[in-house]
Amino acid sequence: GQNIDQPTEMTATEGAIVQINCTYQTSGFNGLFWYQQHAGEAPTFLSYNVLDGLEEKGRFSSFLSRSKGYSYLLLKELQMKDSASYLCAVMDSNYQLIWGAGTKLIIKP
């Protein structure tokens, strides 16, 4: 079956760095997405990786290793507004998005 694993919850300190991991097993691979979702709101797009390596976008970076079925989202210089759930999603061979359960990130002052 298809499976996306990410930690349920993480805590970090304002101004610090946090890495949220995602491992996946899917039927085919057409890219991996990271979304941010604040409580009660719809997800917003953060990043898309389809080739191995690191994609940097401001304070957020996303890494992909297709051979290991592994990705991480790196958040630097954490701000209180970064408190949210971070969803990892993989597009399978049918171009369907398979969603992880999300990682709730709690930022403390």
Place this chain on the structure above:
Amino acid sequence: GAVVSQHPSWVICKSGTSVKIECRSLDFQATTMFWYRQFPKQSLMLMATSNEGSKATYEQGVEKDKFLINHASLTLSTLTVTSAHPEDSSFYICSASTGTTSYNEQFFGPGTRLTVL
């Protein structure tokens, strides 16, 4: 950027009534629209995929007679929850993309919170 709206943003209804939720792509033509449901502290669950002018494709376990989807134009899709019950209370989110295959980013609407009493 691509904007997707949903209406209403929240709705409370009595058990047994039907509720219609609209999803509109405001500045682009959405060939494909997706309907998701999200229960508290859980991930998004895809309910169905709809392509303009054709019948929706429902995910396993989703009752197509209970969740009616209509994608009549390239900018509008509707989800009707028929004979709603308290267990249908959830956060319903639509998304839209411009293609049916290959990578096309999904743009999400703001969601509709349904509470069935």
